[in-house]
Amino acid sequence: MSQVDFDDVQGLVRFGFGDMHRAYFYLVRIQDKAAARAWLSAAHVTTARTLKPPPETALQVAFTYEGLKELDVPGEMRDAFAPEFCSGMSGDESRSRRLGDLGTNHPDNWRWGRSDDIPHLAIMMYGEEGAMDQCEAEFKGASWDIAFKVLERLDTSYLGKVEPFGFVDGISQPTVDWEGKRKIHGDQLTYSNVVALGEFVLGYSNEYNEYTDRPLLDPSSRGASELLPALDQPQKKDLARNGTYLVMRQLEQDVRGFWQYMADTAGKDPEDSKRLAEAMVGRTMEGAPLVPPEKYPIDGAGHDEEDRAYNQFTYDGDPDGVRCPFGAHIRRANPRNADFPTRVKGAISHLIHTLGFARKGSRDDLMSPTRFHRLIRRGREYGPGLSPTDALQPRTPNPRERGLHFICLNANIARQFEFVQGAWLMSTKFNGLGEESDPMLGLTKTFSRPRENGLRERCNNLPQFVTVRGGAYFFLPSVRALRYFATVGS
């Protein structure tokens, strides 16, 4: 039994809406408050409850800090959300530096989300290919044009489970502990793919057995009676319970540049090209990891044959990065390590390890435990597909842009999204590397592949394959909080 009322949670937290192949992400500003409030009050957002038959369309609504301000949500409530959410993804140089949003990735160059033009809302509509007109009209209703000024309508495309470079995407997701079965007492000695609910949904306990800070209201304050109580402080109402933060970034991918570089670097044989690209990603194009599966089961991974092949693995058997390079994208984004780098057995061993007397390799303890830095990914591709072979053809005039609308959900933006982006993906020193950041997302010019008993093989002159085109931090509220936002300021 779940501890959560699924009718109160927006569906995206639990589902990717994978059967709905098309989505429009509207980034809007409110131009008529009354109309916007009315639209939001009536908005029929899709919830996390499992429906039979499954719905054919879905609607999700998320707010920026500016959006909450525009709706006159009281300042002391707004400001009790995460500091990162309050200050936003753009407009703070310190944050841009931390996230690697520099050069062409700098917010000044973004198409949307610049600090002077931040959307109030992200209104996300999912539906079947070919039925989007109807879906859109239904969701918008009559008052849409009065209520909102559309800044962007981000369109998506379905490339058949692959992302624009051609790799199967979205294979690994954390298994959310909806039932609250995971008991966390002290250090976790093995890697688990089951992650505490509080890492992804506010108002529940997280991997530290604590509740992430969030706005709690006095029950007597306006509109609070409709909200659920805070589990850790029952005398308060929890505005954020069943909500989470949604991080959105538009990432343009240079697919031609990517495959051209592989061909130029790896030589004529397309198989070599493919292998180099796979080394950068850390999986084969079909999705198989570059390291063999673990013999022992991993909690929350391997629920079926395919998942066992693709997700039941760690890098424990590849300490030198010979099979999967340290710098590979998926090894950075999810290092799959436990709280200790080495095996701990019993209390004495635990003490010895804790005091640092059991270190074996010089890379020991360079990395943080993965379980505090997980993300639910809900991104969608955009632009036309382009096969690796076609990518080698000369560029056509006025090519259409392609890429990924990266979306992730997390309860603590600083510790989850920003940490993964800054300390793992963009860091040039990840896991003891010397001078390279993520080969796909990074800005450095090197990628290296360690070789057993030999010099690492180095690829130089790595161009930038991915450019950030926009981004913002949103709050994806519960259904109750959505109604609260719609009414509190009126």
Place this chain on the structure above:
Amino acid sequence: MVVAPLDVKRTDELRSLLATMNSAPGTADPNNALIPFGQLEELHFARIVVLEDQTLDDITTAYGLPRRNYPLSLAFLADFDGDADRFRRKMVALAGNGLQKIFSYCSDFKPGTDLVNWMKQHEHPNATMYNNWIGRSMQQIREESALSQELECYFGNGSQYQNTSPEEVRRGAQQFVAQKLKDGSLTLTALGKAPLSWQLKNLANLIFVPLVLLFFTPLFLLYLPIFVIQLRRREKSDMEIAPRPAAAHVNSLARLEDYGVTNQFTAMGSLKPGLFRRWLLVILLWLIEYTTRHIYTRGHLARVPSIHFARWVFIDDKQRLVFCSNYDGSLESYMDDFINKVAFGLNVVFSNGIGYPRTNWLFFQGAKDEQKFKYFIRRHELPTEVWYNGHAGLTNYDLLRNARIRSGLEQGSMTNAEAGQWLELL
């Protein structure tokens, strides 16, 4: 650490002066006009901080005691190789005018004062000092870093050596380096040993501390039940003060961070009132100093490999503590190390400070209360006005790797397996 009271009215003026030393916010220009740090070859790190404690009202909040108004102070500290007196003289000879200018903002500094003496008089000893690798000098770091860079160029992308045996490849590298050493474009000075006097002092400390402990053990055992009662009573009643720090304060700290791969951290706070906490902290820091001197001297402090130098210094008659460190990575990853790897170590020290998240039996909980701990730390952190890093761009792991590259290169002969392992470093 030199600590001296400031002329409060001129603090803003001092801050503007200090800002002229920087090339990026908080990051010193190695060739700045006031103290050209880059010319002090033995200098690893240096910083100048105005010790402006934001938390002086906490003693009233937590214990109902009147606020103690300490003088606003300036702190100057440096991590360097060799003897302190020699370093002071050298720095004064190089940057006497600049130092005069900076210290002229201190209320007890008279123009023309003998700087070396004045700094010595204002020196506050470290209660605990941590050095990632005792004995690794700046000279060694510089030479080994140049060596790895040369080897990196020599090996190129590595593809042309695929069919040569590892030992042969290493021998080729040896010849290449021998040539470079000969023509003077590389130097590898033999690694020096610590001076005899230092070794003797260290040895004496190694033996003395356990002897003292042994001597006091019976007394301590007698006292233990009382200690437990005293500790537990306080742990249960001491107030936590860890509100979310103001956005403006956080921004003033964040704007100084993440310009390179290493960052600085300076924080301060007041000890909980009373003799119990005071003596507990003095003894604990004395014990920790023993471990950093004799045990954690080779690349990691307990499980944490990311700290270059750190120190804990008492000021104001042990009523306040200053903590300074230089660490690899971003603050969020530093906090992660604190919480997930050495929470116990932070708890035993900082739980003696006012407002620290509640501990359990001194070692437990505390920092494990992630959010409160992060708020507490950030709230006690101070903007470091000027920070110099003598080996910017190099993490502790880089320094370790470079040293291993050098020692592998200097080895006479190796099996192919050993040579292969060595090549993996490059």
